[in-house]
Amino acid sequence: MDIEQILIESCELRNSSISLFHRTIHEFNWFYQSLIFDKIIYNKEK
Structure with a gap:
């Protein structure tokens, strides 16, 4: 599962x-x- 899908599902759960x-x-x-x-x-600084 990609990050975008996780965000979509979390917004749907919150009815955003x-x-x-x-x-x-x-x-x-x-x-x-x-x-x-x-x-x-x-x-690069290392």
């Missing part, structure tokens, strides 16, 4: 609106990309 779901996806993408970016920077 689609707009909230899109916001959640956007925030999750930002968070995930930040983690990857930080990890790349960290590995």
